[in-house]
Amino acid sequence: MSPWTGSAIEEPALGRLATSPLFARVSRFFDEAATAVTEEHVTLVEIPSPPFKEQNRAAFVLKRFREFGLSNPHIDDEGNVLGLLGSPDSISPFIAVAAHLDSVFPEGTDVTVRREGRRLYAPGIADNACGLAGMLAVARCFTELGIVPPVPILFVGTVGEEGPGDLRGVRALFERNPLGPGIGTFIAFDGPGIERITTQALGSRRFEVKFNGPGGHSWANFGIVNPVQALGRFIHAMSFYKAPVAPRTAYTVAVIEGGVSVNTIPRMARCEVDLRSVAESELDRLEIYLQAAARQAAVEEDRAARLSETRVELTVTAIGRRPSGETPADSPLVQMAREATRFCGHRTVLDCGSTDSNIPMSRGIPAITIGVGGACAGCHTLDEWYDPVNRETSLRRAALLLLGLAGAEASS
Numbered sequence: 001m002s003p004w005t006g007s008a009i010e011e012p013a014l015g016r017l018a019t020s021p022l023f024a025r026v027s028r029f030f031d032e033a034a035t036a037v038t039e040e041h042v043t044l045v046e047i048p049s050p051p052f053k054e055q056n057r058a059a060f061v062l063k064r065f066r067e068f069g070l071s072n073p074h075i076d077d078e079g080n081v082l083g084l085l086g087s088p089d090s091i092s093p094f095i096a097v098a099a100h101l102d103s104v105f106p107e108g109t110d111v112t113v114r115r116e117g118r119r120l121y122a123p124g125i126a127d128n129a130c131g132l133a134g135m136l137a138v139a140r141c142f143t144e145l146g147i148v149p150p151v152p153i154l155f156v157g158t159v160g161e162e163g164p165g166d167l168r169g170v171r172a173l174f175e176r177n178p179l180g181p182g183i184g185t186f187i188a189f190d191g192p193g194i195e196r197i198t199t200q201a202l203g204s205r206r207f208e209v210k211f212n213g214p215g216g217h218s219w220a221n222f223g224i225v226n227p228v229q230a231l232g233r234f235i236h237a238m239s240f241y242k243a244p245v246a247p248r249t250a251y252t253v254a255v256i257e258g259g260v261s262v263n264t265i266p267r268m269a270r271c272e273v274d275l276r277s278v279a280e281s282e283l284d285r286l287e288i289y290l291q292a293a294a295r296q297a298a299v300e301e302d303r304a305a306r307l308s309e310t311r312v313e314l315t316v317t318a319i320g321r322r323p324s325g326e327t328p329a330d331s332p333l334v335q336m337a338r339e340a341t342r343f344c345g346h347r348t349v350l351d352c353g354s355t356d357s358n359i360p361m362s363r364g365i366p367a368i369t370i371g372v373g374g375a376c377a378g379c380h381t382l383d384e385w386y387d388p389v390n391r392e393t394s395l396r397r398a399a400l401l402l403l404g405l406a407g408a409e410a411s412s
């Protein structure tokens with residue numbers, strides 16, 4: 001089902017909205033709330049939210065959803081926090097607005113904000129305390145101004161967007177949450193900026209490739225299989241893979257480990273490999289190559305060993321999987337997002353990324369990821385900073401897009 005029935009998608013409707021008294025009220029709200037949004041942003045980032053430990057930040061967002069008066073505010077069994085604007089009984093598919101709760105930083109990281117002029121320094125300040133603050137700002141704007149659009153808007157703080165989380169929150173939202181099947185459009189708020197609209201989901205598959213052997217003394221047991229050598233054969237084979245430029249595909253042997261001392265034939269060697277592509281078929285191909293290269297490496301090591309009775313044991317374990325997908329550039333969602341951005345005085349750039357939108361895109365549900373304004377640098381590092389320049393323009397853009405998608409009346 002598509003939520004774009006009726007007049008909501010027609011360009012003049014968005015034009016009328018952009019020049020309506022309703023949108024003027026929305027714009028004024030964001031200007032007046034600027035300081036409060038910044039303070040809430042600081043509060044959010046100072047609540048640590050490491051992978052798999054997002055519950056304190058989720059509890060704060062839940063408290064805010066309750067204060068705003070969203071319906072059915074709750075935390076689901078995966079840890080996502082949800083609140084609905086509009087009636088859950090509406091027959092229209094919902095619009096989901098999601099921002100991820102997790103940061104990449106481990107427990108114990110100092111997340112105290114340091115202010116230098118307009119700049120806010122703290123790990124996770126941009127990715128993604130910024131998206132969360134933007135989501136709360138939009139939810140507060142709509143509820144305080146009494147805007148209840150015909151199409152319900154589901155606000156979601158998701159867990160597990162970053163690496164090890166493997167999109168567990170958004171996956172659970174679509175696979176297990178009773179509200180999941182009602183989502184017809186998905187918009188993720190992730191990071192700063194206004195011009196970037198992510199319409200392509202970069203898929204990835206991650207594997208641990210591990211070789212085990214009997215191990216022994218480097219002199220006394222010479223001739224038995226060597227897991228480190230098997231791993232070397234595997235890595236060598238991987239380096240010959242011809243990854244296509246289009247559809248863009250990449251692979252990285254990222255982590256290696258093995259051996260205990262210089263005079264010991266190791267018992268174990270392992271590596272972690274990251275495969276990425278915008279096309280699922282290329283990921284299939286690359287995975288087949290990886291599996292074959294690992295088997296071949298084991299066979300060659302067995303063959304090369306002087307003591308032919310020893311064998312390496314190979315295990316390949318999937319440690320991450322993010323599907324690829326795309327929301328076409330000519331889809332109503334992308335067109336309306338570009339239109340809303342133009343109305344707010346900015347150009348748009350369509351790009352590709354690995355975000356919460358990967359899951360809805362892979363399921364054929366129109367989805368995009370957008371920034372919520374401001375500038376940043378040093379994402380995923382301890383030097384991360386955020387500057388709220390242009391943030392109000394970006395929040396206006398997000399609100400205009402949501403009002404347009406949700407079929408709000410310009411006259412209301």
Ligand SMILES: [Zn+2]
Binds near residue numbers: 127190191
């Ligand atoms: Zn992010």
